[in-house]
Amino acid sequence: MEQNELAKLYQAYGKGMILYAWSLTKQQSDAESLVSDAFYRLSLQEEAPRDIKFWLFRVIKNGFIDQQRRKKRWQFSLLNQEEKSIQQQPDERLIEQEQHQALYDSIEKLTPPYKEVLIFFYFLEWSIQEISNFLNLSNGQTRTILYRGRKKLKEDLSHD
Template identity: 25%
Template sequence: MSDTERKRYSEKQKVKIFDEEFLPHIDSMYNFAYRLTFDEDDAKDLVQETYLKAFRFIDSFQEGTNAKAWLFRILKNSFINDFRKKSKEPSKVDYQEVETFYNSDEVDEPITTDLRVETVQDMIGDEVSIALNSLAVDFRTVIILCDLEGFTYEEMAKILDIPIGTVRSRLHRARNLLKEKLWNYAQSMGYK
């Protein structure tokens, strides 16, 4: 759709679309963002950035189409852009934080590790989430979109901007990788 063909919404229409078509998906957006970032604050920031972009570019949204898929695509692109930007930046050290620590009373306290706590923490956890989170982001993303969010292959292809055949093969490979990672856990739970 060219700029001349693009529909211009009034401010009232924009707010209506935002409230009725975009906001109902905020929980799914947060869950997807969290599964990509593994950090609550980063996930919230990513969702906020997604909704800001969605409102800013609302004129390019076709009312009545799949708003959830449109939002997921914006979120996925924002995540990839942020990831690329951060991977090119050198590591940063907050010297103020280091100075504060060394000037505090805690600097002389011995740091001990309670191995009992660490051992129990390692034993407790959702094995499926751990296995899913250990997958590469491309594989993790297709499983989240298909198996957790219920998108069709066609919708996933649009969100990820890849051919449907690639979606299918990536999903097949991702499921096999997940199955391999969960094999020992399944056996320990009595499954054959």
């Protein structure tokens, strides 16, 4: 899309989109970030979506849901780590560190497509779509590589 078209769309829908995003996030900066992301995604489209207004609002809603999922995962993992560190004895922490090291070593042994997809998916928390776009693969190919990578990782870890 061209800059002129984006500017006109922002003039037409921007205030409503920020209000909607603010109703979801309750924070001005997060709302502006969601609206900005929606227009960025629109600028990447080769052809304009059929119902641009509804498409933009859907992108905002999906972006908000993704943010909440990331926050929830992050908070949950932080809480689990705090609980574990309080409850664990030094020998238990050592065993856990060795298990993490074994996992990292097993991932390093994998060939590039499996290794990359596993790192992107689990450590960088990229979506299947983001990985597919980055590696120029279809979503199905990416899912297959992820499945096979998990399988190879499981086999390698079960031998140890």
